[in-house]
Amino acid sequence: MKPSPRISLNNGVLIDQLGFGLYKVPPGEAATLVNIALGEGYRHFDTAAMYGNESGVGRAIGGAVRHTNGVLETGGSGEAMHWLDREDVFITTKVWNDDQGYDATLKAFDASMVNLGLEYIDLYLIHWPCPARGLFLETYKAMETLYREGKVRAIGVCNFQPGHLEALMEYAEVVPAVNQIELHPWLQQSRLRTLHEQLRIRTEAWSPLGRGQVLEDPGIKDLAAKYHRTPAQIVIRWHIQLGNIVIPKASSAPRIRENFNVFNFELDAEDMDGLSTLERHHRTGSHPDNVN
Numbered sequence: 001m002k003p004s005p006r007i008s009l010n011n012g013v014l015i016d017q018l019g020f021g022l023y024k025v026p027p028g029e030a031a032t033l034v035n036i037a038l039g040e041g042y043r044h045f046d047t048a049a050m051y052g053n054e055s056g057v058g059r060a061i062g063g064a065v066r067h068t069n070g071v072l073e074t075g076g077s078g079e080a081m082h083w084l085d086r087e088d089v090f091i092t093t094k095v096w097n098d099d100q101g102y103d104a105t106l107k108a109f110d111a112s113m114v115n116l117g118l119e120y121i122d123l124y125l126i127h128w129p130c131p132a133r134g135l136f137l138e139t140y141k142a143m144e145t146l147y148r149e150g151k152v153r154a155i156g157v158c159n160f161q162p163g164h165l166e167a168l169m170e171y172a173e174v175v176p177a178v179n180q181i182e183l184h185p186w187l188q189q190s191r192l193r194t195l196h197e198q199l200r201i202r203t204e205a206w207s208p209l210g211r212g213q214v215l216e217d218p219g220i221k222d223l224a225a226k227y228h229r230t231p232a233q234i235v236i237r238w239h240i241q242l243g244n245i246v247i248p249k250a251s252s253a254p255r256i257r258e259n260f261n262v263f264n265f266e267l268d269a270e271d272m273d274g275l276s277t278l279e280r281h282h283r284t285g286s287h288p289d290n291v292n
């Protein structure tokens with residue numbers, strides 16, 4: 001399988017554009033799915049303290065990077081894979097809403113590090129802005145401390161609306177590397193994507209498949225037939241060509257494999273334009289202003 005392109009964050013750190021999302025992956029299944037994904041070529045994993053599965057992710061990563069020589073048998077492609085170096089994998093986790101605030105964030109980070117069993121985290125994110133709590137600036141200050149101490153290679157946010165980002169930019173000393181937002185063909189987030197470009201913040205798409213709902217869109221099904229691909233491959237390819245970082249979640253080896261098999265075809269400009277007309281302003285998750 002062709003590997004994912006690596007793109008640069010605003011501090012020069014490289015990230016695989018296509019990663020694996022772990023929301024709603026039960027703790028007992030996380031290690032197995034991460035091992036399958038590693039076998040298929042995924043090197044970037046997106047978890048969160050709230051998902052309750054950091055330990056499973058850490059166990060799989062620890063097993064894959066523990067030695068520098070040897071062979072890892074994976075359940076995925078059936079192919080043997082060499083052990084990985086820690087630098088070969090990219091791990092994101094997030095501070096949960098109840099842990100916002102300077103001291104609480106530092107404490108939550110330590111707990112995530114213990115769960116993951118890692119010496120550093122690649123990307124640490126604020127999970128939701130929680131405007132009613134009024135703590136996201138303080139929380140971000142703690143993340144800047146972690147960044148300066150070298151405990152995280154990059155910091156960023158999730159679910160920040162333009163107003164939250166503007167408030168943060170007034171205050172932040174480190175420009176967030178990413179804003180991870182709900183984004184798929186039915187919620188294209190063009191305003192935020194433009195703002196991110198201006199601020200040099202990468203757009204990372206959560207629920208990139210619209211939790212499976214957008215795969216039923218007739219326009220996407222037509223393109224799947226045209227390109228002899230699956231609807232999920234069309235949607236993931238659209239994200240890649242838009243320049244998004246994209247982290248689909250899947251629960252079975254065939255889907256995990258299918259979702260990574262998107263680097264040997266290209267959507268033409270006309271079809272990219274056609275996909276941009278599928279916007280419905282449809283959210284599968286909560287509106288960020290309403291989460292606290």
Ligand SMILES: NC(=O)c1ccc[n+]([C@@H]2O[C@H](COP(=O)([O-])OP(=O)(O)OC[C@H]3O[C@@H](n4cnc5c(N)ncnc54)[C@H](OP(=O)(O)O)[C@@H]3O)[C@@H](O)[C@H]2O)c1
Nearest residue numbers: 021022023158206207208209210211212232248249250251
């Ligand atoms: N920062 C945030 O606030 C936030 C919020 C939500 C999500 N996220 C992150 O984004 C990741 C992805 O979002 P998500 O999990 O909500 O949704 P998603 O990736 O858009 O969709 C996952 C759903 O699509 C199905 N699916 C996956 N591949 C498929 C395929 N090839 N064909 C048909 N169906 C397929 C999955 O089914 P099966 O599982 O049954 O295979 C699952 O029901 C999360 O796992 C998490 O890491 C972040």
